[in-house]
Amino acid sequence: MADSAILISNLLFRWPRQPAACLDIPELAIAAGEHVFLHGPSGGGKSTLLGLLGGVAVPERGSIELLGGDITRLSDRARDRFRADHIGFIFQQFNLLPWLSALDNVLLPCTFSARRKQRTGNARETATRLLTHLDLAPASWHKPAAELSVGQQQRVAAARALIGRPEILIADEPTSALDAPRQQIFIDLLLAEAAAAGAALLFVSHDARLAAHFDRKIALCDINRAGAVEP
């Protein structure tokens, strides 16, 4: 499947010094540009799966093909580089560097990835365009991230994940700190931006109610044969 953004097959992962496997996933495929909602209870292996997709952990066996290449065969450094070049991450609430301005936070991926910098063109211009598009007033652009409201921080985090148009977007409980109306606004925004960028979106949450607008909903316990708990 050349048009798969993410293709996991035969994956087995076990935390060190633990007898039972944490993840045992025979297959998981996400097409390019597809928006997938991954649902699972806390401690169900979601973070571990994201770590494997991000290439900060390596499975015991199986392959993780991202954009057609198996990242488990890459070196540590190459996996770090792949992550910087092709994946945009959004985490739970405090995922900005508090001592950088909103704008500098958005620009961070470009300092780590030459590819994303190059795809961005004029980085500052793109960053301000993204922030404007995400409805962040120019007055907040140069404020330290620590001074922004939680909602503003989330939008800056989204802009940071989107800059340089990475092919894969991974969001890990990005709405857990927001109230219900804002949650939906943020998800709609994220879906629209992912669609505009043509990126595959993997949205992970324990809250199944948020799944409404996604192409597909997957429950981790359905694809994971291992029942073990994350440490």
Added chain:
Amino acid sequence: MKAVLILAVKSAWARRLTLGVTLCAIALASALLFAVERVRHDARQSFTQAVSGVDLVVGARSGSVQLMLYAVFHSGAATHNIRRESYEAIATHPVVDWAVPLVLGDSHRGFPVLGTTPDYFRHFQYSDQRPLVFAAGQAFSDVFETVLGSAVAAELKLKVGDRITLTHGMAEAGPGHDDKPFSVVGVLKPTGTPVDRSVHVGLEAITAIHLDWVGGAPLPGLAIPAEFVKKFDLQPKEITALLVGLKSRAEVFRLQRHINSYRGEPLMAVMPGVALDELWQTLGMIEQTLLAMSALVVVIGLAGLLATMIASLNERRRELAILRALGASPRELFLMLTAEGLLITTLGVALGLGLLAVGTFFFAPLLQAHFGIILQWRLLSPNEWLLLAAILGTGLVASLIPGWRAWRMSLADGLTPRN
């Protein structure tokens, strides 16, 4: 790599208050260490270079350290003097090339007055066989003439042609010899030795100003005007010490033995080099202890850095995870933390050296005035480079620990910090 280092600086700047305090501690600690090393080095220099080209220093029998203190450093007082006959006997001894008598006891505004002969300026040497050089004027040739050391002239703003009066004893407010003023006829170039702080007059002058004195006080009702002093025998009956140069250095032990067993009165002769080393040895323990203590202060400063960084690491766990998600490798995070520690250490040491320079500027005159230690404004000596390397090396080791922890943490946390 460059991006990570820039981020390291920005991140450190965000924590500038805590790191600033740590930096100041390191700066003060290293300034202290360098100051102790510098004072130690310069004190030793001042000591061992104070006299050269003199084969024997002769005085009344006491201790060699005491003799050196008053004869060379013009500090402290002799318990006994040398009789004129003994001095003449030594000066005319066949192996003696020259003998310069010294008389101490008076002062001018806190600077010791040295009564001697014009030969002093010809024979006395310091450092590495360097002779005394006149910056202005020449040696005294008449009774009420004086030659000033460079520091005396500079601090009291005196020049050739000025007139000064002497004071009896070392106290600034002691009884005066105001009736017999001296005119300055020469000023010496700086030597970095006690010579700089001495007021030189002829032996006859010392006798002349004490003609109407008895037992350390003016004789009431007797005042001999300066014009009449030449009618008296101005050769002193006693001198304080004697500097001796030999025709051949090989004779030094023979003459030393001769003087030490001199029958006329109890005398002693010491070789200045040996005595200065001995004097230094007595201070060596204190000096080493001081150095060790200030090294310990530096270690404490760096331990403070380590503690600050490790404490901040828990708060920065999320920061490290974010950087990791953006593509930073554990190695780069290790580098980031280590660079931060090394940056603080380097800035601290640089600031410490700055403090040292400023401190030298302000305290050097004080040190020189009170302890006779000449602290020089100069670049780092090889020894100090070694200290610098040791501080930076220790700082690096201290920084590796938080770096290593960050590396471990980022491997364990992956993209989701556990706190």
